[in-house]
Amino acid sequence: MTHERLFHAPVSVSVELGLRRDIESIAEAQKLLAEWYESRRGPLHEAAVQACNFAANGYVTTDQARSALVAFAEATGILPPDVDHVIAAHAVARSYDGFAS
Template structure:
């Protein structure tokens, strides 16, 4: 697997009538971010761009960049509802602990 591919794709839901988009890598996330309207580019957008740029230059992992992109998608309400919860792994321990 390419070092810039995400372990799990980020699913983007633009709304009813639009197909779900899957962003599979740092480079796909950058393409998506570059198309984002200039007037809607705030600090969360800039953080996602900075993290993706850092991953492309080898200063950050693809998964760290993915987390920033997921945060951007969540804030802009583009993150597919199924993506809102983490998938398995060590981070799930915290989710299960909260449910007890």
């Protein structure tokens, strides 16, 4: 697994018996999505699968795939409510030449 395929922060999901599983990479997300109940798959599942496949091949960013996974997890109720999965933006102070000061 290469660094480019790792999420900037894991996505914690509730799996069987309420146990948490941390999804830290595209490969782990693909495994979770492949294991998902066929009878409960829908458009958000398909979007998350496609986003992960595209990210694995370098067509989209890992953040885009992570966002699709979070949307899927929220919609299916496996995203624990006490965990913040929002992608944070970090402000950078700039100096005159565009370098961080």
